[in-house]
Amino acid sequence: MLDGKTIAFLVAPEGVEQVELTEPWKAVKQAGGTPRLVSTASGQAQGFNHLDKADTFAVDDTVDDVDAASFDGLVLPGGVANPDFLRTVPQAVRFVRAFFDSGKPVAAICHAPWTLIEADVVRGRTLTSWPSLQTDLRNAGATWVDKEVVVCTEGPNTLVTSRKPDDLKAFCQAATDAFS
Template sequence: MLNGKTIAFLVAPEGIEQVELTEPWNAVKQAGGTPRLVSTEKGQVQAFNHLEPADRFPVDATADEVSAADFDGLVLPGGVANPDLLRTVPEAVAFAKGFFDAGKPVAAICHAPWTLIEAGVVRGRKVTSWPSLRTDLGNAGAEWEDREVVVCSAGPNTLITSRKPDDLKAFCQAAVDAFSGGGG
């Protein structure tokens, strides 16, 4: 399904919810795609199992070294600290916004829509997220829904959002469908 497609996974140096990185990563690989880890710093990133440190993962490129033109889609894993850090780094925000500007699919789970709010790309879109982001997303002009996955093609690209790790099966399937050209 994703033969020859390369999908960026944008994360901060720490605070990534590990399962929200590894399950979509594995889904992309199983569908024949190539996942690449993009961060704000070189080296390795530290994932977490909620608040406990988990595994470390090697960074393939930094957000200032690549652009949306280098990829076919974007995954934004959650964790509270991960998107909170990303939204403070202009290069990371610009990298995420570039996918919207290019009309490429983006998948964001849990707290990850914070980065999209900072990028100014959620206005007029139907989304879901961890419940605590509901007001933030509404204030940014999005229509929040309490569903395991929301696929919105109302803007320049397909945006896939999910609430939490329990939604990963539906999130991964919707993301792979969108990355393969079948989503929306």
């Protein structure tokens, strides 16, 4: 159970794959945790269903106003545009890196490991992702595997990764287990 635990969900202002945000969010809440939406800008974050605009979500905090010490874990949802944008924002990359530096669990799905590569936290780790990232991950020093979910404890923290929305059930379970 996640009673009393607060989990950050880091997203760009536009481009997050909606189901990769909403399903882990529900899982954290159902496990008794408190999810918080963190972005690079205040206001609303635009969700997408693949390439089509979907719902918007109220941003709770910006990366400029919080730090990893305020949270017990981090979820990085995917979508192509979401992590591609986040990896270009130094404050977002530092925010992600801080979870690894402090040994806190991180869960990343689909294209989200792009942000992990930019934070230089995948070297020596085993993980999965959307298949098109496998060369990027290997070039960054990771071992890439094609599995529904990978829980890697090789390193300073627990890292949970999955490939795609079809893996969400396993991803949500592994993430909430890591956060507890």
